[in-house]
Amino acid sequence: MAEQSRLIKKYPNRRLYDTRTSTYITLADVKDLVLRHENFRVADARTGEDLTRCILLQIILDEEMAGIPMLSSELLSQMIRSHGNAMQDMMGKYLESNVRAFTEMQARQ
Known part of the structure; x- marks a missing residue:
């Protein structure tokens, strides 16, 4: 039987x-x-809203x-610009x- 995703609740006090x-x-x-590649979901403790992406x-x-940053200011700016337009999903x-x-390439090396 597959292991269920771990549930983490986020409380209003940010805990x-x-x-x-x-x-x-x-x-x-x-x-x-x-x-560790463990499946989990973060949910608002009161509403149940999925907060995983925010965390x-x-x-x-x-x-x-x-x-040392991985994401340059230019890349972040481009990502912000792409939000809300037709290219966002793409x-x-x-x-x-x-x-x-x-x-995958790194794993093969």
């Missing part, structure tokens, strides 16, 4: 609660889940601020496809 371990966790813990973006922001799929290909 994250892992329902599998019944403990509060940090963004660093969520990053570790990503690095992942927050982790990327923290990483970008802490070290841009997202293009980036996802190319990052997947890059990751």
Whole structure:
């Protein structure tokens, strides 16, 4: 039987609660889940709204601020410009496809 996705609840006080371990966790813990390829979903504790993307973006922001940035200002500007226009969906799929290909290439080396 396939393992269910781990549910993490985000409370109004910005704390994250892992329902599998019944403990509060940090963004660093969520990053570790990503690095271990564990499936999870972050939901607003009150509304159930899916906040997974917001949490992942927050982790990327923290990483970008802490070290040598992966995303240039020019790339970020282009991404902002593509939001809301007809190319938004295509841009997202293009980036996802190319990052997947890059990751697969790295794994083969």
